[in-house]
Amino acid sequence: MAAHGLICQRTILTSFNGKFPANARRFGRAVDVCPVSVGRGCERLHKERHGIVRRTSRGGRLEIRASSLAHIVENNAPASADPISIQEALGKLEVDLVTEADLKENDIRRTRRTKICCTIGPACCSYEQLEALAKGGMNIARINMCHGTRTWHKKVIQNIRELNSAKGYCVAIMMDTEGSEIHMGDLGGKSSAHAEDGEEWIFTVRQFNGPLPARTIQVNYDGFAQDLKPGDEIVVDGGLVRFDVIETIGPDVRCKCSDPGLLLPRANLSFWRDGRLVQERTAVLPTLSSKDWLDIDFGISEGVDFIAVSYVKSPEVIKHLKSYIASRCSERSIGVFAKFEAIDSLNCTESIIRVADGAMVARGDLGAQIPLELVPSVQQNIIDLCRSLNKPVIVASQLLESMIEYPIPTRAEVADVAEAVRQKADALMLSGESAMGLFPDKCVEVLRSVSLRIEHTCREDKLKSSEPLPELCESLPERISEQVCNAAAEMANNLRADAIFVYTREGHMASLLSRNRPDCPIFAFTDATDVRLRLNMQWGLIPFRMDLREDVGSNLRRTFALLKARGMMKTGDLVIAVSENLVPCDQAALLQSIQVRRIS
Ligand SMILES: Nc1ncnc2c1ncn2[C@@H]1O[C@H](COP(=O)(O)OP(=O)(O)OP(=O)(O)O)[C@@H](O)[C@H]1O
Ligand SMILES: CC(=O)C(=O)O
Ligand SMILES: [K+]
Ligand SMILES: [Mg+2]
Structure with a gap:
């Protein structure tokens, strides 16, 4: 709280040139409302910009919502102000820089839906190199415990966390286990x-x-x-x-x-x-070796967002790891992804996907275990199963293999990327191309531009398959959420909405919406940073962090005002909004609704 008061003071002093009463410190304690002193000119200016200034009591004293205050801070704070502590203190909307710029400059409906994962290696591990990848569109950074030391990986994780906190990126971290593959020495x-x-x-x-x-x-x-x-x-x-x-x-x-x-x-x-x-x-050979368990402990203590398990052969190892993680870290969850690369995994694909939080088609090693001509159909099958079971899926390896050495891809590589995008995989992954190639940034740019183009043509393509998704959930409240999301996605398509908004604590409804692969992007608002990072893996989701209220109307109003004030949406945009029940009571199912709003 003390920090909050200080921030208000500093902010106002900077913003309003000394018209700050000496005793304002006493007022500036509330978390969300911050009494400040401003002149008339400022009031008008602020009203024009944000429309949410409220005159309260005596002349000259206004209450400005913390969120709009954050906006003033952004535009007026001196370079030395610490944007993160201000963000935290004011509980404002957190969105990554790349998305914000994209939403401001381009048509909302043309944002990229397919996520990009980059393996981090010697070619891209410095702070500056990682920043270039984040700027280019990297959503997930993968560290592969087959290579490098824990000290090396720790530094990479630090760099990424620092980029996220200092520059507003939202890059999630996936740790990939070494697993019991047979390999040569060094x-x-x-x-x-x-x-x-x-x-x-x-x-x-x-x-x-x-x-x-x-x-x-x-x-x-x-x-x-x-x-x-x-x-x-x-x-x-x-x-x-x-x-x-x-x-x-x-x-x-x-x-x-x-x-x-x-x-x-x-x-x-x-x-x-x-x-x-x-x-x-x-x-x-055990899927998780003793070295893997040490790496997993390392991943948990470093707070990685996902662990991808190499050479999975049965669902048991995934269950085992998930319960281990639950016992070791109760305050946040880590997504456990099953990598399909061992021949045995193909005998029990569905049961593995059911227990995992997501899957990876690890085509590199998979192609060494089954005839190459079977790889494309295995890929299609895993993507389809993941979609019907609502688990995110990554297509990995050799997407742009020739770009390890050359600045442009082969035509066949572009066709391969296009195919994965058309299959609506959640994410595409670079391996050697980013880890040790000569052109990591260019690879990300190719994934980005091919995704954008193919997604666009898929939407335009009137012949797109419209096979209904199989029913997923079992309990009544969950089935209601599922139906609400399916209906919201369909409405968004029929009404040509600009975005779907979803307010979610754990991300469940956000992923049910993503599963529908609707024509417009899905803005997911959550109050937990770890949930936000994990949602960044999923198709079409643009995750934001903000403090959620139990009152859905208040969440809607605040997000509309903030997004509009920051230029990410404009008057006339059509939004379909759904919310999880954010009130802790048994009436959950009764409180869900679909709202259609046009931004005024
Ligand atoms: N942390 C690292 N340090 C050094 N080299 C790395 C690192 N990560 C990746 N590489 C290099 O990039 C190449 C491709 O990375 P990739 O993650 O695909 O590894 P891989 O050996 O094929 O294992 P996997 O099957 O788990 O993907 C590696 O073979 C290695 O040469
Ligand atoms: C990614 C990985 O492990 C593979 O393709 O083999
Ligand atoms: K690995
Ligand atoms: Mg592999």
């Missing part, structure tokens, strides 16, 4: 090696004290040599290099290179016998 520190046709190489689980012997590759799991037989094939990175097994000798496997190529440190390995994946051993 090539003794070399950046790469070349395997020539017919050359003999040794794959081994041995550790070496000195330098790695020539043409030797370490493998990260002990049982590997027992698992293989002469005639088996070792496939590196999904087929970039191949070796035939000649013989196994203790911890060593002697092989001959059958497909020459470049070997990169820690490249993924898979083993094939008679055209099928050898998987007895990988099936018993």
